[in-house]
């Protein structure tokens with residue numbers, strides 16, 4: 001049985017949707033499964049909606065998650081829930097920013113990585129893969145804050 | 156060169172990597188979503204890549220390199236091929252010496268484009284072999300195959316991508332190059348290179364002959380893949396549609412075409428005959444289905460409603476079920492806006508308050524059409540702001556004519572605005588005209604690329620900087636002004652009013668850097 005895990009990450013341009021999706025994708029890739037990631041961007045720098053589909057499992061075909069089949073929907077800002085909720089399957093998990101106590105975030109911009117921490121609790125990916133992905137996708141000087149954010153979500 | 160490790164790459168990155176591994180000597184193009192990252196990555200890897208002022212120039216530079224025997228890559232978005240169509244059609248006649256692959260990155264669904272034209276028609280119209288990959292691995296492999304076909308038959312090849320191929324990341328296994336890139340050297344061949352009618356007539360016949368050879372070869376090419384399945388349903392498809400269709404109907408038989416011009420028509424006939432029902436699944440126009448039917452093979456197509464937008468698994472299931480009922484309307488996301496602090500905002504506020512009729516152009520500044528500005532009245536294609544504005548000036552009564560302003564970005568000006576300026580001084584409207592160049596010193600829309608006016612090349616080396624104001628003055632436009640919208644709002648307003656009241660051709664270069672580019676440069 002070819003069970004595919006579907007994750008959508010959504011938010012507004014500039015919030016780090018694509019960065020979060022790159023980190024997740026890299027973490028999954030290093031764990032060894034087939035993976036595809038797809039997103040529509042191009043005009044995202046001007047604050048419009050952005051979303052990214054990540055699919056992984058034994059063999060992934062279409063890079064786009066069929067409507068109503070996402071296992072996880074990670075949304076970086078509350079007001080982007082409504083226009084993305086259709087992607088989630090019945091019984092799927094919605095991960096929203098209020099899952100994180102933002103008072104505890106040293107850098108508010110690392111909310112994307114903090115929410116990946118929440119997602120990581122549901123996925124069978126070694127912590128070392130996550131750390132390596134975070135290291136490879138963010139500037140060195142932001143590594144510690146982001147690991148802290150990741151751990152906050154993962155707790 | 157490490158080619159052993161699997162990598163997770165976008166289609167664009169995979170193409171850049173294949174071009175680098177196969178020793179492409181020159182990559183040239185003009186930015187355009189979704190193609191832009193190909194040359195940027197090729198340059199990052201160490202390849203020689205450059206931005207041309209527009210796609211016609213890019214393709215001509217590429218053809219020159221390929222005439223000289225070099226492996227060459229030329230990249231552009233679908234509408235760029237319209238600009239480059241003139242050299243393309245005749246390069247099909249002349250052929251090339253070095254491998255030449257033209258990337259056409261189409262945008263079905265218009266994620267970031269002004270139309271969703273289907274460039275597969277170009278392959279047939281110009282008589283150029285076309286390949287269509289379905290993921291990043293195939294993007295890598297098909298670029299190489301494209302170079303091989305181009306070198307073998309000495310003709311340009313189109314590699315047609317779509318947004319989902321360009322921007323999706325999938326796993327790629329690279330491989331070591333098994334055919335070294337030839338050293339460029341020019342061999343005189345006037346009969347094939349000088350397209351006067353006496354040479355072009357036989358060249359056209361030669362082209363058709365080469366195409367029939369390719370078609371014959373394509374009947375057994377490994378680039379077209381047959382997967383047997385349940386006899387009740389056979390699906391003919393190509394590109395990303397293959398992935399959606401395989402997921403939608405895993406039990407079906409498939410003929411996945413890698414080369415979609417010229418078609419392996421006998422292979423298709425045989426496939427169609429061995430299934431009870433044979434359906435063509437393709438995104439965009441009914442290109443495959445019409446070509447296949449024209450050859451007398453009866454295949455099913457899709458309802459007209461599926462011509463619009465991208466396909467996906469759900470839509471393929473509907474096509475297979477012959478379901479043409481209205482589709483669910485998906486909630487719309489938030490549209491993009493001009494950044495807070497974007498210098499373009501100031502000009503649009505002024506134009507709005509002056510109640511101008513604005514002949515606009517394409518770039519970030521097209522977002523001036525949205526509230527609170529609502530200050531763009533037309534947007535057609537790159538460069539059209541100046542010429543469309545002139546046409547309006549010529550025929551409108553004086554009262555309306557004096558409200559017309561053409562607004563164009565700096566990259567767009569370099570791309571195709573200059574000839575509009577020449578038109579303005581040559582066929583000068585009675586009321587004169589005003590062109591505002593929004594010079595933010597970058598190509599912001601597509602992700603901050605350099606252009607001939609920025610003073611830097613693609614790889615951020617300093618380059619000669621073309622001056623917009625000097626160009627304008629050299630055409631005899633005395634009323635050429637440069638203004639800073641942040642420091643001179645009042646005088647900018649006055650200057651615009653003065654130009655609209657006068658009857659001379661005028662150019663105001665409104666100069667202030669894109670705030671995102673300033674941030675990016677600081678990093």
Ligand SMILES: Cc1ncc(C[n+]2csc(CCOP(=O)(O)OP(=O)(O)O)c2C)c(N)n1
Pocket residue numbers: 185186187188210232234235238268269517518519520537563564565566567568595597598599600601669
């Ligand atoms: C023929 C063609 N080529 C490329 C594009 C993609 N494209 C749209 S606008 C643009 C340039 C925008 O730069 P500029 O005019 O400087 O305006 P800015 O975005 O910086 O405001 C490009 C490359 C296109 N739409 N049409």
Ligand code: SF4
Pocket residue numbers: 045046492493494496497498499519520595599600669670671672
């Ligand atoms: S990216 Fe630059 S040009 Fe585009 S809206 Fe933002 S500031 Fe303006």
